[in-house]
Amino acid sequence: MAKIVVALGGNALGKSPEEQLKLVKHTATSLVGLVSAGHKVVISHGNGPQVGAINLGMNYAAEHGQTAAFPFPECGAMSQGYIGYHLQQSLQNELHKQWLQKNVVSVITQVEVNPTDTAFQNPSKPVGAFYSKEAAQQIEHDKGYVFKEDAGRGYRQVVPSPQPKSIIELNSINDLIEAGNLVIAGGGGGVPVIKTDDGLKGVPAVIDKDRTSALLADNIGADQLIILTAVDEVYVNYGKSNQKAVRDLTVAEAKKYIDEGQFAPGSMLPKIEACLDFVSANEHRKALITSLDHLDDALAGKVGTVLSKQGALVKE
Numbered sequence: 001m002a003k004i005v006v007a008l009g010g011n012a013l014g015k016s017p018e019e020q021l022k023l024v025k026h027t028a029t030s031l032v033g034l035v036s037a038g039h040k041v042v043i044s045h046g047n048g049p050q051v052g053a054i055n056l057g058m059n060y061a062a063e064h065g066q067t068a069a070f071p072f073p074e075c076g077a078m079s080q081g082y083i084g085y086h087l088q089q090s091l092q093n094e095l096h097k098q099w100l101q102k103n104v105v106s107v108i109t110q111v112e113v114n115p116t117d118t119a120f121q122n123p124s125k126p127v128g129a130f131y132s133k134e135a136a137q138q139i140e141h142d143k144g145y146v147f148k149e150d151a152g153r154g155y156r157q158v159v160p161s162p163q164p165k166s167i168i169e170l171n172s173i174n175d176l177i178e179a180g181n182l183v184i185a186g187g188g189g190g191v192p193v194i195k196t197d198d199g200l201k202g203v204p205a206v207i208d209k210d211r212t213s214a215l216l217a218d219n220i221g222a223d224q225l226i227i228l229t230a231v232d233e234v235y236v237n238y239g240k241s242n243q244k245a246v247r248d249l250t251v252a253e254a255k256k257y258i259d260e261g262q263f264a265p266g267s268m269l270p271k272i273e274a275c276l277d278f279v280s281a282n283e284h285r286k287a288l289i290t291s292l293d294h295l296d297d298a299l300a301g302k303v304g305t306v307l308s309k310q311g312a313l314v315k316e
């Protein structure tokens, strides 16, 4: 039986609470399927659209004198609560349906980053809604936010995305896993914190959840890292008339495609890099990228992209 970290993409979780709950309910069925097959499953998730929406709402209320300003780390923590709530509820309902006895728990997770990380000078993580070029330029002018084009889908605000260094709640997460709980951790890449003389302090940034998920998977000794997003497979020539799905990627092939610029920064590139980090450290490790909708098909080998040092996903 395997220990598996499953990371759910923030952009793949829909645009509203209703959409998110529907998508999470569907994925919960596959996740509980993994649990009932005897695997130890740990779930992480993104928060790009959600933390952006929370931040926009809080800023709007603050600008209109309705609330105090809520900084980005606080918004990140709120997004962990919001998404963790939907995941917990959906997993609990599904476990109940399948007559399985297991506690589900979300851990508010802080992740240490380096205060001198160059990412703070170069915002790159897309958050919140998608805008037209003109609308993005207007907001840049009015509010001073930075916008970038996001994988052919429109323009989005970008914020610094430092590398995750360590997971502050790692011991608690490990204890909860070993006690048999179904754990949700590292949500939104974790709330980014730095170590200061006065202790931990939140910083305004959004850590890439794929990188944090790979770190979490490494730290807890996972065998597999599964990244669920909006596409069934990774493509070469993505978005072009000659795009082609890649079903199996070795470390060497993935590095070659990175050099060719096949994976968009801020979207597919961090996923591939996170998978590479994870599988490069140990030849028995496998990583899988597929869509939230098709996890079962991917585990049956029908869809999905598997990354490993050499072979295909081991189903044990």
Ligand SMILES: Nc1ncnc2c1ncn2[C@@H]1O[C@H](COP(=O)(O)OP(=O)(O)O)[C@@H](O)[C@H]1O
Pocket: 008, 009, 010, 011, 012, 046, 048, 151, 228, 229, 230, 231, 233, 234, 235, 236, 237, 238, 262, 263, 264, 266, 267, 268, 269
């Ligand atoms: N080479 C590629 N193959 C597949 N998808 C790609 C590629 N390059 C960019 N993408 C885009 O990356 C998206 C996944 O990244 P993103 O939306 O940031 O993920 P998340 O689901 O974690 O929020 C896909 O939905 C697709 O639009």
Ligand SMILES: NC(=O)OP(=O)(O)O
Pocket: 008, 009, 010, 011, 045, 046, 047, 048, 049, 188, 189, 206, 207, 208, 209, 210
């Ligand atoms: N924090 C993060 O990486 O979120 P997304 O998965 O939404 O990009």
